Every structure is written in C-alpha cells, then in structure tokens.
Amino acid sequence: MRAKSLSDILKKGDRIAVSNITGREASKVSIISQSYCRNIVAGWALGKDGQTVDVPGGKPIPVFGQFEDLLSALPDAKKPNKIIVYSPPDAVYGDVKEVLEHGKKFVETIFVITEHVSIEVTAKLKSLADSADIDIVGCNTLGVINAYDRTRVGAVGGDSPDEAFVKGSVCIVSNSGNMVNTIATYLKPAGLGISYGISTGKDPLILTPIRELLPLAMMDPRTQLVILYVEPGGSYEEEAIAYLKSLKCPKPVIVYVSGQFAEGRSISLGHAGAVVEGPNTTASAKMKMFDDYFGVPVFDPDHPKVFMSILKEKKRGVRVNALHDLVNAAMAVTDACGIKTDFSPTQPIGLNPWFKNFGAFEHKLPRTMIIHPGNIPEPYGSLVERYVKSGFGRIQTRQSMRNASHASSNDGVTPRIYGYSVMNLMNKGSFVESVLLYWLGHPLKHEFEIRLFEMGLIASLTNGPGTISSQAPKLSASAGNSPNTAMIATLAAIGTVHGGNGQEAARMLIDVFGKTGLTDPYNKKNAPDLDAIVRDYVKKFKERKVVDKEAGLHYEKVPCLGHPVFNKEAVNFDPRERVIAAYMDEHKIYNVFHDFYHRLTRGMTSAGVTSKVHAVNVDATLTCILMGIAWPLLVEKKITVERALDLPFLAFALGRVAGGAGEYLDHRESGTDMDMRIPVSECKFLGRVQD
C-alpha cells in the first residue's frame, strides 16, 4: 500500500523490523530507537539466529537468521509493517527481495539506510517496490521521525531525539540526514516544532524524492510550513515546483539550496547524488526555479519590511541564502501567512561560544571579533560541569576492541607494553615497574615508587593461614586441585569486603582531594590544609553516622582504618604500615594521602566519633602509594578515574594470588586428602527437620 499521508510513512503503532540488526550501526541505533519509541518488533541477521539485542530497561529485541523466520515466529499482530535495511551494500538487493517475497502482505514501507548501494540496484529496488505497491525510502536515508507521535525509524535525532524534535507544525524534507536534525534545532528559537523530519538520502537516484513527499506534506493536517534542504543534481525539485504551482492555496515553503559554489569547478560534493546532470539540476537553476515560484527575492534579513509586504501578498514562502537565516525567515513566513507558533520562542540564535581560550591571539583581534563564553544550554551545561570543569581524569572513548589493544602489541619481532619493548624492560626494568606500566600506560616518574609498590605487594602476600583468601587455596589443595585452580580459588575468596577496601579508600581520596587542586602528592609545601580537610571530613562523617544510627541503618565506615588485633592501645599501628612509613621517613618521601590518613585516625578519636583508636592499615598504605603514583596522571587526564580506583584491588589481588600459590604448594605437599573438611559432628543445623 502506497502512503497517502505522511502518517502512512511513519506513525505510532508501526511495527519495525531491522535487517542486519547485529551490525555496528544497526544495533546502536536500534537500542536508542527502542528506548525512544519501542517500535522495533524484531531484527534479522544471517547466522545470528537466536541472539538478542539487549535494550537497557526494556525487552531484548529478538534476532532471527532470515526475514522469513522472523515472519513465521511473530504473531500477525506483531508482524512488521515497516522495514529498516542496514545490510551491507551488496546484500541490500537480496534482503529487500526477501522482504517483498515473504512480507508483501504486511510490509508498507522499506527504509534503506545503507550507503554505497549501486545505482543499478537502486533502480531495481524501485522497480520491485513499485510492482509490490509499497514505498521505499533511500537509499542512504538517515530515516524519518514523526515528532507528534514521538516515533522514528533510523537515526534521526541521534541519541536524544527529544532534544531537537519537539512536536509542532513544520515538516522538514532534506537531502541531508544531518540537516534534518540541525534545522529542527535551529527552528526552536522561532517557536516552531516539527511534525515530520524526513531524510530522503542523496544518492544519484532518490527513491522517494521531494516530488512525492511534498503532496503528502501539503495534505498533512499537522504541517503548516515545509522546510526543504536541497542539493544540486536531479530533476525532483523541478517537478515538485510544478506540483506546487498546480495548487490553489499551497502551504508556505522555505528552501535552502546549497552547492552553488561548486558550479564550474570539477569538485565532488559530500553526497554521491549531488552531481549536476542537466541544465535544471544545478544549484543556481534550482534557486531560480524556487525564486520564480515564490515571487519574492531571496530572504534579506536586513530589509524585512520590503520583503514582508511581498510575502504577505504571495504567501508561498521564500528561499534563504544562509542556513542561519532560516530562523528569521520562518518567523517572517509564519507571520505573513498567519501561522501560529508552536511554543514560546527560545533564546535568539547567534554565536554562543561554550569555551574560549584565545590567549595572546586575542590581542591581535579587533573588538568586534572578541566573543565571550555564553550560557551552555541543558542538558549540556550539567555534563560540562561533570566532564569538563571538574577536570579530573581522562574521558575514555570507546570502540570495538576485539582485535585491538592500547596495552600490548607484537609486530612479530618485538612484543611491547604500551609501546615499550618487553626486551628492554627485561634488560633494564623490574617486574614491578613493568606491571605498573601495563596497568597505567605510562612509566613511573620516581624511582622510589618501585620500592614502595614492591613493599605493598610483599605485604599483600599473606596475613596468615586463617584469612579466607589463604583458606581457599588450602581447600583447593585438600580437594586435589591443580595449581591454577588453587590460584583461582584464592582470587575467588577476595572481594569487596576482603581486599576490596582499597578501592573504597581510593574513591574517598579522589572525592576529598579532587576538589583541592592538588597536583603533586609528594610535595609537602604545596599540600592543602590537611587539618581543615580532616575537620570537615570528620564533621560530615559524624553527621551521617548519627543520622544512620538513628534510622537504624548500617552506618558508613571509613575505609581501611582499623586493625583487628591492636585496636585498644592508646597508639595503634599496623606493623606492615610502619615498615613502609619508616622507608618513607628514611628517604624523605612525603605522601599527602598517607599524611591525611594518619591525621584522620587522630581526628576521628579526638572528635569522639569512635571509641576505638584506629590504625592506618596496610591496605590504606598501599592505596596511598598507588594514588601517589596515579594522581599526576589523573590531573593530566592521562588515565580515567575508574582505572585509578581499580589499582588498589589489582595490587592486593596480585600479591595475594602469589601468596595463595605458596599456601597451595605447602598444603599439597604436607596436607592429607580432604583434611580441610569439617566433620559432620562439628556442623550445626540451624533449621527445623521437615520430614
């Protein structure tokens, strides 16, 4: 069934199926679309039968191997009436043919998102779709959005369609997908929202071009104004204008025609179809055709009065010469044609720098060229506070890492860690510094860091055979397991409670010191006022503790404070921490985090927050060492906060898994089979016998 209205192309309740849904683009866009409008019923991809595309907070999208399987599996009420094709170029023809063969009864519209489809295949798709009496949009369309029904196909609106597409009275038909989104954003200052945003694609053949869409827009009850973005190439506009001329009272149109600068030059524009193929297909010719139709000269923002008087008489619309003139032109056209705006106009459009740092260059600029940072609109303002102004840690970008690594490489000659030759590290480095290179991506800055970290690793090896991480390899040996299983058992017996406290300590240190402007944690002179920081921390901790206690909640504890053995003494120390502290004293190494931790134990006791005398335990010390190493990299945004947070746990796990191996070796040699078993007689049953 061919569309008789814009809503026939896309409306609420449409059921979408996506080809090649597991592909990079298709899966990403489908997840966002599903969160936005939940209109995807299923997808298919060869060889991916049975998989799903998981949607956060929603039902996973089922994936079938073929379209025929998809149709068979879905009940009639869920069978798709719209298809999005994301198949690779050479597979597009086959996939569309499959859809038409099996889904003719259900499918109304096919949207071909794929780029680089050959012209021959494009022509064949048109022929097939015409024979089946269905619409086909593309190829290389970005998709369509129906802002009234808050539904979309394809990627129109990006990852936050609500941001640009507020429901309203303007239909955008564009040769550029990006321009659909961009123009919708620009119209907000004019108080105009969107009825439909349609990306036609701009391949050499446009399967549903403006000449077919314009009649639908003219009949659409929600659309009061049409905005066209047009590029050179094709005779579509000539025929569209002929249609407009045939109407008694056409709705007003605003058009922007790009690409005039390329005339007479042998350059190719961005879109494959933006190629002149005859006298009426150049940008200049299209401009002239539209100007002749409108009966008004191109929009001149400097002389609105002259323009308005003609516009009020003709009421057909106008062409703009610059994209940013769209706002003023839209306001003029709505005024002249008596069209009500959709909402109160937002902030006027203009240059609004978000950040600027011209430095000395600014002195060379005349006053008129100097601009000042303005307001950053939401939701960006909050994100800027979080990512840019907080200024801490690297913002990592993501990509497929299946066959890629920043951390290691091997060109067949030299294995490397973050670009550093393993052989050179073997010759000149140490295991400890190589591990830190692997974890941080950057070599250590200070020699003493190697020794400090090594001491931390030694301390992590063991805390005696009674700890659960030492019990685990002993259990494993007792059961007759192999060494790797025993090591896994060790790792399996550490977690957030045992061993993971260092991560909490790191989080606390980042929270406390992240706002202080601290750059060098080893420089005592420039250290922030630790007593003030401790006072503030203890005060807030006390307040939280009181509230939690009164509410009967399990109250928060300061991570890595306390020692299970010596907590009644007047002065309390973890003996392993003392070794590291002595080394630091001896070598005049200052660590602001370590200093803070000691002041905090004293501050907690003197403020009466606790009756115990806390000790800075070895986990805290290891965390302080690692944060000392990581801090400059965080400040310089060379590593992420998440990476820094993981370091203490990784270090503890590394030391303890080696210690666990020692327990395994000992137990395997000296223990007896099953000696870790607890006799039945010693086990208590706490329930009630039921039968």
Added chain:
Amino acid sequence: MSAKIGELIFLQQLAGRFKIPVPDFVVEPVNQSDIKKKLQVWGSGIVKPDVLAGKRGKAGTVHKVSDYREAMQLLKKVAAAEVGGLQPRTSYMVQSVPAEMELFTAITYNSKFISPSFTVSLKGGIDVESIPDSDKITIPVDVFRGLNAYQASEALSKLGLHGSLNSMLARCFVNQWDMFISTGMQSCEINPWRVTKDEKIFACDFKATFDENNFKFRDLGFEFPEYPSTEEAFDEEMRLWSAASHQGQAHVSSLGGKKILPILFGGGASTIIIETLAQCGGDPIFLSDFGGNPPYDRMKKTAEICFRHKLANASLLLILGGKANNTQIDVTFAAIADALEEWVAQNGPIHIPVVIGRGGPGLVQGLAVMKKTLENLNLPFVFFGPDTPITLVAAYAAKLANYSEIEGKEDQK
C-alpha cells in the same frame, strides 16, 4: 564515486565484446610501416589523444590526416599535448568514416524516471547540450528487462528514421545497452554513430562512467586504465584511503585555498560550510566530509593525512559539523586530538587558532578531550555547541583566519 573511460578503451576492450561496430584503429607507439599500410587502406585517419578531458575536438588536438609521415608526427605530438590541463594516456588514430548521417545515443540513470533511460538523436556529432529537446527522444528503460530492439526502433521512427537502417541501428543500440548493464556503467554516450552511404554503421566516439559501487565494475575482464592525473598527492592519498573502507566517510576535494583547514562532518553540512567559508573569504583548502560515524582508527588516520599534507600552511583549523545523529563525537574528537598531538610532536609547535562547532552523541566528552589537547598544545581555541548555527561558526572562522594569517606573516618577519 565514478571511474571514466574514453574511446580508446572502448575500441580496445568493449566494442568487440559487445558487437558494436567500430572503425579500425592503431595506438601510439606504432611503426611507420603499419601507419602507412593502414592509411593506404583507410584513405585517411583521425588522430586523437586518449584523455578524459575536453569537449568534442579535444581543444584542437583532433586532426584528420592522410599522409603517414604527418600521422606519425601528430601521434607523437598529440600524445604529449595537455588537454584541459590533463596529460593524455597516449594517442591513437582511427579510420576516417565518411558519413551520410550522424546520430547521438546516451544511456544513463535518470532521476525523472528513477530508472535507466535511453536518449537518441539524429543530430549527432555536436555537443549534446547543443541538441534541442525537440530533436532528441528520451525513453525510460526497464532495469530488469533492458532496452529491446522494438523500443529503440520506435524511438528512431519517432525521429523520422524508418526502413532497414532503423532496424540495423536498433540492434546496435541494444548492444550498447548490453555493454552498459553488463559492466556496471553509470552512463555511456556514443556521439556520433556515423552511417556511411552504403548504410554501414560505426560508433565513432565514446565516453562512459562506471559506478564503482557496482560489483560488475570490480570484474570488467580487463585492467582498468590509469589515466595520468593532475590530482594532488593529498587528494590521491585520501581517495585511496577513502576507498579502503566503507566505515565512515573520508571524502575530500581540493579547492586550492590557502587559509582554513576544514575537518567537516556530514554531506550536507560540509557543502554548506564550504559555501559559507568561500562567501566570507575563508579560502578553504579543501572540501571534506568525514561523517558516517568513523571508528577511532579510521578518523585518526584521516586526520593524520590531512594534517601531514596541509596543517603546516594553514591559518586556521576548523572542526565543524551539524548536530550528528549517529557519529560519536567523543570518538572522532579523541582521534583528531591524538592525530594533532602526534603531528605537533613530530613537526613542532603551531600557533593557529582552532574553531570547533559540533553537536551529537558524546559531545561533551569529546569537547573535554579536545579542550585538554588544545590547552596542552597551547593553541587558541573556541568551541560552539549545536545551539550555534554552523553557518555562523563558519562565517566567524572565515574572519578569524584573516587575523591568524596576519599574525603568521608578522611572526615570519
């Protein structure tokens, strides 16, 4: 994307395969004795350059000859003479065909029909733009069934050509269609078909464009000719890099400008931005479109090529696009920032302003990465979000580039 060929490749590789009658020909280098023999049979020949430029007559490089010594000289001379700024691949001589009639035919994909179309005119031998609409007929061709002899014959009848010649020409036109559809052509034009007094038909000039997206083009059965090109090293490297992957765009077209190095995103946005820069005196170095959500590696290499060729002489770096629907801004900006850092590490510091305008997924994270890099490199910068129209950003950048240029010149003194 398109790849073109001219008459010589048609004569050598395609005409025989598709049974299209063509005149005899020889290709430079050729022995004097061979030329002599040919001219003794032909009477006269036409010397032409094998070049993809120029209109009919190839800017005065097409010559009719009957003397073998003159032919020899002309073949050498024409092979070395530039046509429209392009060097010919070689030269060749075709048999001169005395004609009673000249026709024009073209097969192309037509936006009006959204299908292939066939155009024929009995006014061949002149530039197609000079043929009035009343003297030519264009008919749609069913892409599955192709052009049949009946349709071709009917078109000729409408132009007033009947009889046996109509039938013979129709068969030739069907063969032209077979060639067009079998090789993945986007358009092909034979102008003129020459018909002798005794009704012998010859295809006497030819040009065609292939659709590089068509799988048939990838296996033409002959090695695609390499025409000498005046393409800049930058354009050539980017063209090869663009063809290396379909993930993300890597399209550039040199404009010969000297001020702004534009890293642009979006087929439409890039056109609009370049147009604005040109209008406002921004003198952009090239047109670019790097949208289509390129992965990190693709974007980094793209930026690296742009910087390696063009950054040293640019007055301003412009990174600009509309509000992306799909392109990850954090990924693309991290890639550009890393490429910029590496370029500076290898080539030393630069002092040009950087103007950035963008919107889309991961925007703020992308801006954070870029801001840090520009601060590290001590480059003056300004960022705009999607609330500022790209045309305003482009106009501002164009003005700013003028002051950067002045600054650069002063520094050089």
